[in-house]
Amino acid sequence: xxxxxxxxxxxxxxxxxxxxxxxxxxxxxxxxxxxxxxxxxxxxxxxxxxxxxxxxxxxxxxxxxxxxxxxxxxxxxxxxxxxxxxxxxxxxxxxxxxxxxxxxxx
Numbered sequence: 001x002x003x004x005x006x007x008x009x010x011x012x013x014x015x016x017x018x019x020x021x022x023x024x025x026x027x028x029x030x031x032x033x034x035x036x037x038x039x040x041x042x043x044x045x046x047x048x049x050x051x052x053x054x055x056x057x058x059x060x061x062x063x064x065x066x067x068x069x070x071x072x073x074x075x076x077x078x079x080x081x082x083x084x085x086x087x088x089x090x091x092x093x094x095x096x097x098x099x100x101x102x103x104x105x106x
Contacts, residue, residue, distance in 0.1 A: 039069040080104040
C-alpha cells in the first residue's frame with residue numbers, strides 16, 4: 001500500500017522499469033492551475049490574460065477581451081464596419097467571424 005502522502009488524487013502514479021529489470025511505482029504531483037486562455041477563432045494563446053484571480057480581473061477591458069486575439073478582433077471589427085456601411089451583407093462574412101460580427105451589430 002502506498003504512503004499516506006501518495007494516496008491523494010493530486011499525486012499521479014507512474015510505473016517505471018528499474019535498471020535491475022523489475023517494475024516500480026513512483027509518484028509525481030499533478031500540475032496545478034488553470035489552462036492558458038486561447039483565441040476562439042485561431043486558437044492562439046491570449047497575451048495579457050492571467051491564470052489566477054477573479055474572472056473580471058483576468059481579461060482585458062475591451063471588445064472580445066479574453067475571448068479573441070488582437071488579430072482576429074481587428075478582423076471582426078473591420079467586417080462589422082463593412083456590414084454596417086452596406087458594402088457587405090452578413091451572408092458574405094466568413095462563417096468563423098459571423099457570430100462575433102452579429103454580436104457587434106446588435
